[in-house]
Amino acid sequence: MKIRFSGAAAVAVSLALTSAASAQSDHPVYCHDRAALQITAPSADGVACQSAIAKNSQKFVKTLVKTRGKCISKGDHTACPNEKDDLKIAKAALKAETAITAACGNVSALGSSYSTAQGIDVGSCTLSQHHGTGEIFVGLTHGAAGVVSGALGRDACVSSIAKEAQKVLPAVLKAVDKCIETRIKDGELTDIGDECLGSMSGGVYTPPGDTDTSDAIAAALAKSSEAVMEDCNSLSPAVIESLFACPGATTGADVVECLQCSTLDATFEIVEQQYAETGTVVADVGASPIQDAVDAAAAGDKLLIRSGAYNESIIMKPALCVGGSEPGTACLGDSDCDGGGTCESGSDGVSIVGCGAASDNRPVLAPPLMGADPNGITAAGVDGLHFQALELRGWDENGVFATNADGISFRDILGDGNTSDADFSVYAVFPVVSRNVLVEGSEVFAVRDAGIYVGQSSDITVRYNDVHDNVTGIEIENSLNADVYGNVATANTGGILSFKLPGPAIQTHGFHHFFDNVSYENNTPNFAIPGSTVSAVLYGTGFMIISDDDSVYRRNLVRDNDTFGFAILDQEIINFLVEGPGPFEPTSADQDTERLEFRNNSVTANGGNPHPDTEEFYSFGNWVFALDSDTNGTCFAGTVADPKFSLHEGAEPFPVCP
Secondary structure, three states, rough: EEEOOOOOOOEEEEEOOOOOOOOOOOOOOOOOOOOOOOOOOOHHHEEEEHHHHHHHHHHHHHHHHHHHHHHHHHOOOOOOOOOHHHHHHHHHHHHHHHHHHHOOOOOHHHHOOHHHHHHHHHHHHHHHHHHHHHHHHHHHHHOOOOOOOOOOOHHHHHHHHHHHHHHHHHHHHHHHHHHHHHHOOOOOOOOOOHOOOOOOEEOEEEEEHHHHHHHHHHHHHHHHHHHHHHOOOOOHHHHHHHOOOOOOOOOHHHHHHHHHHHHHHHHHHHHHHHHOOOOOOEEEOOOOHHHHHHHOOOOOOOOOOOOEEEEEEEEEOOOEEOOOOOOOOOOOOOHHOOOOEEEOOOOOOOOEEEEEHHHHHOOOEEEEOOOOOOOOEEEEEEEEEEEEEOOOEEEOOOOEEOOOOOOEEHHHHHEEOOOOOOOEEEEEEEEEOOOEEEEEOOOOOOOOEEEEEEEOOEEEEEOOEEEEEOOOEEEEOOOOOEEEEEEEEOOOOOEEEEEEOOOOOOOOOOOOEOOOOOEEEOOOOOOOOOOHHHHHOOEEEEEEEEOEEOEEEOEEEOOOOOEEEEEOHHHHHHHHHHOOOOOOOOOOOOOOOOOOEEEEOEEEEOOOOHHHHHHHOOOOEEEEEEEEOOOOOOOOOOOOOOOEEEEEEOOOOEOOOO
């Protein structure tokens, strides 16, 4: 495969794309298929407004990427994110929003769905979406802040990727925006997306038809690629794997693929958000404006929610038959409903996207004073949902609860379990019994179970999230095929948990890949609901793994957790430790932890102030093993496993992974 450009600055870079993300490979898809954007030019009265959107968006994206990137590239796992950078980004967003609002007095002249909104909505909603796109771009090209290897040449490669990422996205975006603006001003109003940005299919980028723009994009990508290759190409696969940036890269060419594809992917999203918005701005009036908009939405609609306080709980329903011989049956159309029934539209494919995230002014979804559902949003049997840039605050149970979904994504969610009230939320992001789940670029704090929880589900990606001050940061439970990477967990009771427990109907757990995560200083006293499963989590837990099979834990940075770094347990040992069986009575034959791989993790300075409940055993440290029989096929590579406490009947040491 090749990315091909035409013109004087032609460049061809070989790609080695994967067809899909895999839990056994930390190589996500870098290049996503992108059709040419359908851009409708504004009328003459809207040209100044459209120009202001583009120019101010460029400035904001540049500030966001540079600010986040400079902090992460320092390699200090305690430094990012930080309040100073957050304020700088919010200030840049507010300045851009103000400028866009001033220029957009006549939004009716715009060619996008903003033509039916208000001028103040345009900047707030556009930049809010840019914020989510920019944060994921930074995640892919910079990773989480932290270092797992001090190998010679690594720092120079990291620095090069960061510097080029911070330059190449603004450069490509500027070239595309310039082309679109010129064509609009010249009255050339057809095929703007194809002529100014091009398309992507099967890992091959078809450049724009406009030669000057094609050359400018090619030159920007070639310049960044050459700089990265110079600093990274001579490094061994093991060193490149340790970068945290560009997950899955093992060669300089892989890093170039990551940088180029992430740049193009982000550009497509940002340009679409600038020129081709299709979402409907929800009027913030009435007792339940979001619910009313959801009820009126057709499948696939995007709802843009204005900043403000919304004291309502939202119910999202699948399409169901009404009347006929089988009312309540799931349907796609009237033909699915027997006996003359009709198919009542549901919420499948609906996106709820907040405005104001860039300036830290997301719409806040909080419980009404009376009659509240325990969840902020509830969705059962609804597929293709997307939630973005919402603040979920202080719900009795969950911020978003979703079950039986095929395709559900969360981006740039702020979950606040309610820091001002002792009655914290239980979960913030809580999808269960679902498949194709994505949680990315979100921040969750102050919940009394798990900030991000995915249970009884499959084909899961959890990446680039910041979870802190919860009982547990991230939990993957009774699930299959989870890729969990680039997350930062700190100041929780327990950072990251992967386990199978008896009780749930789905009694399988495994084939996961946890890599490039940072879990440090998770030393907050446990404030879970008494008697709940996580009430037994000891403060000072970095990673806890129970009854997991066939999973890989690679290049995680785990340090300064007071009780232990990694605890690898199986169910029978849990029964013994709690003088069980109690709540842990096995309900299936497979309660062992088997065939795990631990590769190149950095696990240091853990166990310095262990929980007092551990005193009857040993002083815990970086590693704790409690397996019922022998090593169960678990192996280590590039990691020194030095357990101060290890309980298993077999005497043999853990083998080295092949």
